[in-house]
Amino acid sequence: MSPWVLAGLVGAALVGLGLYGLILHPHPLRKLLAFNLIGSGVFLVFGIVARRGAAAGFSFDPIPQAMVITGIVVAFAASALAVALILRLHAESGRVTLDPEAWTKPDDGAAKS
């Protein structure tokens, strides 16, 4: 099995694992970690497209690789924004739950305006 097929299988496994964690973890920071796993799996699958596109004297296709570099930085920016929102949610309400039912309970009393 060539290295790129192996890397592609790893990428597919990462997407599956990340999806599983994203659905099941109640903690938003854990959801964010799982989402980043999905992201790096997608980048890896795109990376093997770059590897297979070797031509013109390169052993890789530079254009998908450059897009992955851009993607990693944008993924970090989005993660930072998500972290800021989670911390603000915690500062406002004292809780970190994303469970919609927890917010509608009449006796929570923790929400400040």
Next chain:
Amino acid sequence: MSVLPFLDVALALLVVGLAVWTIAARDLFASVVGYVAYGLLLALVWVRLYAPDVALTEAAVGSGVTGVLLITAGKRLGAARAGEAGPSPGLALKLFAGALALLVAGALVAIILILPDPAPSLAPQAAAAADGPGAGLGNPITAVLISYRSFDTMLEKVVLILAVLGVWSVGADKAWGAAPAPLGRRNPYGATVFLAQMLAPVGAVIGVHIFWVGADAPGGAFQGGALLAAMWMIAMMARITEPPRVDARWLRLALVAGPAVFLIAGLAGPLMAGSFFAFPHAFAKPIILFIEAFMLLSIAVALPALVAGPPNGRSE
């Protein structure tokens, strides 16, 4: 017989194993530590795919800076334990999520195994961008980022600025203009201070070097900027320096410098070379390095601003 196939399989198993740990660990901190190690090993997978530039970015941004972001966030959440986030999902949901994850991963595997052969490639266009007369960039990735797909790269810097604005806007109204909360503890450990004093100057030199060689070798403004950002964050964790106030003029100028210089160079393209974001061949390399220098500055300032978070009215 070469040992490389065995190393590849071992590396793949390690990466997947660490990903499982990241998902399965009970503790948030343990999960984040697993994620950082996972990112570093993933960088080795990228090296095996002949992608050293992506490997540098993944190690610096995907693993390192994201790890700092999540550990800092975990500390700031402090007492909020995982159990308070809500009840654990039931067995039915677990089975459903597992089946869905298997389905998606299986579909991806099937697609990977039937990818078209020969593969489509844009490498000839990238080679033209790198070797255009007078450009002479040895690193095709840098040529693609600044020349062939220049508009994307410029807008990506705008995305970074928008993310910084978004993070700052999340802060409380009365804290606006103040500095974000400190990154480190009040009395930093002596070892942290020693590490920051020894590592930060060396790391800053290496960061500038990675940017400078990026025209011809693996590296560039992204990777160098991320390294400079990491060194600044180490100094902030050791409390040698504090996060700057968000209304500091130098901070805002540094943030917009990269995209602004890039945009001005792009708008000058029609006058100099006949089209938007085109560079005259005779000066392409100096212009690309000039643009990258300002992007390095913007990235080195934007990443710590994103990690430090929104302005915080309290002093400690």
